[in-house]
Amino acid sequence: MSAPVRPNLKDIAQRAGVSTSTVSRALSGSSLIAEATVDRIRALADEYGYRPNVRARNFRTQKTMAVLIVVRDIGNPFYLEVFKGVERVARQAGYSVLMANTENDKEREVAYFEMLSDGLADGMILMTGAVPKSVRDHRPGHDNVVVALEMVEDFNVPQILIDNEAAAVTAVEHLIGLGHTRIAHIAGPIPEGMSIRRQKGYCLAMQAAGLEIPAGYLCRGDFTLQSGERCARALLNAEPRPTAIFVANDEMAFGVIRQAYQLGLSVPADLSVIGFDNIAFSEAFLPSLTTISQPRLDIGERAMSVLLDLMNDKTPPADPTILPTQLMVRETTAAPHPAAQD
Amino acid sequence: MSAPVRPNLKDIAQRAGVSTSTVSRALSGSSLIAEATVDRIRALADEYGYRPNVRARNFRTQKTMAVLIVVRDIGNPFYLEVFKGVERVARQAGYSVLMANTENDKEREVAYFEMLSDGLADGMILMTGAVPKSVRDHRPGHDNVVVALEMVEDFNVPQILIDNEAAAVTAVEHLIGLGHTRIAHIAGPIPEGMSIRRQKGYCLAMQAAGLEIPAGYLCRGDFTLQSGERCARALLNAEPRPTAIFVANDEMAFGVIRQAYQLGLSVPADLSVIGFDNIAFSEAFLPSLTTISQPRLDIGERAMSVLLDLMNDKTPPADPTILPTQLMVRETTAAPHPAAQD
DNA sequence: TTGTATGCGTTATCAA
DNA sequence: TTGATAACGCATACAA
Numbered sequence: 001m002s003a004p005v006r007p008n009l010k011d012i013a014q015r016a017g018v019s020t021s022t023v024s025r026a027l028s029g030s031s032l033i034a035e036a037t038v039d040r041i042r043a044l045a046d047e048y049g050y051r052p053n054v055r056a057r058n059f060r061t062q063k064t065m066a067v068l069i070v071v072r073d074i075g076n077p078f079y080l081e082v083f084k085g086v087e088r089v090a091r092q093a094g095y096s097v098l099m100a101n102t103e104n105d106k107e108r109e110v111a112y113f114e115m116l117s118d119g120l121a122d123g124m125i126l127m128t129g130a131v132p133k134s135v136r137d138h139r140p141g142h143d144n145v146v147v148a149l150e151m152v153e154d155f156n157v158p159q160i161l162i163d164n165e166a167a168a169v170t171a172v173e174h175l176i177g178l179g180h181t182r183i184a185h186i187a188g189p190i191p192e193g194m195s196i197r198r199q200k201g202y203c204l205a206m207q208a209a210g211l212e213i214p215a216g217y218l219c220r221g222d223f224t225l226q227s228g229e230r231c232a233r234a235l236l237n238a239e240p241r242p243t244a245i246f247v248a249n250d251e252m253a254f255g256v257i258r259q260a261y262q263l264g265l266s267v268p269a270d271l272s273v274i275g276f277d278n279i280a281f282s283e284a285f286l287p288s289l290t291t292i293s294q295p296r297l298d299i300g301e302r303a304m305s306v307l308l309d310l311m312n313d314k315t316p317p318a319d320p321t322i323l324p325t326q327l328m329v330r331e332t333t334a335a336p337h338p339a340a341q342d
Numbered sequence: 343m344s345a346p347v348r349p350n351l352k353d354i355a356q357r358a359g360v361s362t363s364t365v366s367r368a369l370s371g372s373s374l375i376a377e378a379t380v381d382r383i384r385a386l387a388d389e390y391g392y393r394p395n396v397r398a399r400n401f402r403t404q405k406t407m408a409v410l411i412v413v414r415d416i417g418n419p420f421y422l423e424v425f426k427g428v429e430r431v432a433r434q435a436g437y438s439v440l441m442a443n444t445e446n447d448k449e450r451e452v453a454y455f456e457m458l459s460d461g462l463a464d465g466m467i468l469m470t471g472a473v474p475k476s477v478r479d480h481r482p483g484h485d486n487v488v489v490a491l492e493m494v495e496d497f498n499v500p501q502i503l504i505d506n507e508a509a510a511v512t513a514v515e516h517l518i519g520l521g522h523t524r525i526a527h528i529a530g531p532i533p534e535g536m537s538i539r540r541q542k543g544y545c546l547a548m549q550a551a552g553l554e555i556p557a558g559y560l561c562r563g564d565f566t567l568q569s570g571e572r573c574a575r576a577l578l579n580a581e582p583r584p585t586a587i588f589v590a591n592d593e594m595a596f597g598v599i600r601q602a603y604q605l606g607l608s609v610p611a612d613l614s615v616i617g618f619d620n621i622a623f624s625e626a627f628l629p630s631l632t633t634i635s636q637p638r639l640d641i642g643e644r645a646m647s648v649l650l651d652l653m654n655d656k657t658p659p660a661d662p663t664i665l666p667t668q669l670m671v672r673e674t675t676a677a678p679h680p681a682a683q684d
Numbered sequence: 685t686t687g688t689a690t691g692c693g694t695t696a697t698c699a700a
Numbered sequence: 701t702t703g704a705t706a707a708c709g710c711a712t713a714c715a716a
Contacts, residue, residue: 008693019703024695034701054460056693059401060708066408066440075426077419077622084417087443096462098408099439101429118396120438225626254626261628280419281623284567284596286603350709361687366711376685398709402692688715693708700703 007048016044066096067307068121070112072128074101077279085300086125093308102128110135123307129192131155144310148303151193159320160303164194167292167325168201171274174327175244176209179335180272184217184242186231186252198248198276217242221252228255236263243336244272250279250291268334278328287331295323349390358386408438409649410463412454414470416443420621427642428467435650444470452477465649471534473497486652490645493535501662502645506536509634509667510543513616516669517586518551520677522614526559526584528573528594540590540618559584563594570597578605585678586614592621592633610676620670629673637665
């Protein structure tokens, strides 16, 4: 039994009676080679089941054809659609996608930048909102890095974002439009830029409508269901009790609704709730959640295209790309009880 | 300004006045080298910021230190925890994790096997339940492949599974224990092994309890929310109406509950519902879903450890590894109305 | 304990 | 249109 050895360029060259360079060129579609030769070599390569050794090629060309997608928590379903968008575009361009999970660990953040500069990947899509200081200071031009979803200050790379502040304004205006005046807010973790901007949008919209924000109408969560429940308990004890809550993400919004039911309040009859993100589950929830939809697939696709441009030395957009959000009106928002009005 | 060129082994060797092999050995912790030499070289490497060229090393050693994790639909939140488990173990062993998404496309399934044999990854965790026939027949020993979650027939590789049939029996027994006798089932897509086994468990448990399965008590969905709603409409029109439904996954279960509410039935007062998977949102759902928990993190971790064994030529377990499931009793199951009893 | 020499498979340069 | 040859950076068998 002969060992089924994988043929390499040299083997094919020998069979074809030409040099390895000729085979290499023929198979990579160089126009320099006579068509007849190309056909002959192609046939032979097929016959012997030749497949190029990718590691050798990577080494020689100093490329990997892989990109890194770095997130804070790979267990967060929010990223799924983004992954999908990235993967789709990457795949089309012949790139594979490497998962990287920092779990908010600075060392791991640095480690992934090292992976990049070590050539384990050709590019990187960063969705952590944080760039370790050592990395930020180290090199001026960070090649082949795109930031998505979370603005990173002092870091001059292309960014794919949404306008968190404007989206928050839209959310609050929706509540105001329904007749609510006592509107509370549950923010995400501060000082994360995303949370700050959503909170700012809330304040702006309230101010623009001439509405007060009483003490106790602002609570800070950490994007988890539990923190949503906790904040809801606090807010629903405030005087006067809010008739609506704008929550900085969907998961916390679910917690709010759970808690409201526990307190005997019904949603949206007694309390309107609006979330942010439009994760897959928001529509399935009972009642289905009114929320702000982020174009997550688009974000992924766009981030990857910009990264491709970057890697191909095309000039990327100088300004951040801002993608539009959309208000999804569902079952958790309605006009307030007349009795609850001032 | 001198270009900040990345030093290689040769550069360090020159600075240290030794040969490249000495440097190579010193940095890779070979015990052959004098300690003083090692220290000197380490210091020098640090000073000049030497980092090994990973592509060169991969090429030389014919390894990639990356593994492929292949799923049907990367947008399915079910896989998240499994990813996390895989990633955790992989990372600890110095491997990175490549995402692969087949979207049920045979060509892509084959393509990922080719990636593996092309050396773009050193190993593979397969969670698609399907192995293309061409691959199955091609080579007898498929090195460095582990199957997780879905049994694959005629494919002799280590498998990490749960006992779907036994878990389904547990679920149905829970309903029976509450006093239900009219229990319907919504199956997943057939002929997927997973769906078949869950359905079989349902039938077995019913039979063991001497309960009939009337015509119209079985409906086939496709694991989506919508199919859950559709099946619920059908089942809830059956005569006599079932008082409980065992649903083959959580997402369809959410659809069932939504539909029940639309028909004016309340859960669990009028209808008990039990799901399967215990995805993250099952607990957040209102009412929170009674379901079967799969040890997804464990599955990921175990799959990756077995893969590591495989890649290090340790002998993997000959038999499939069966991990235990757990019944999570929550709010969607209760005793049936006395009026609804026979 | 260290050095020398070789090769991994490919692509790129130069010459024919 | 093709061939000979030289890298790419590292790890290792063998020699010393």
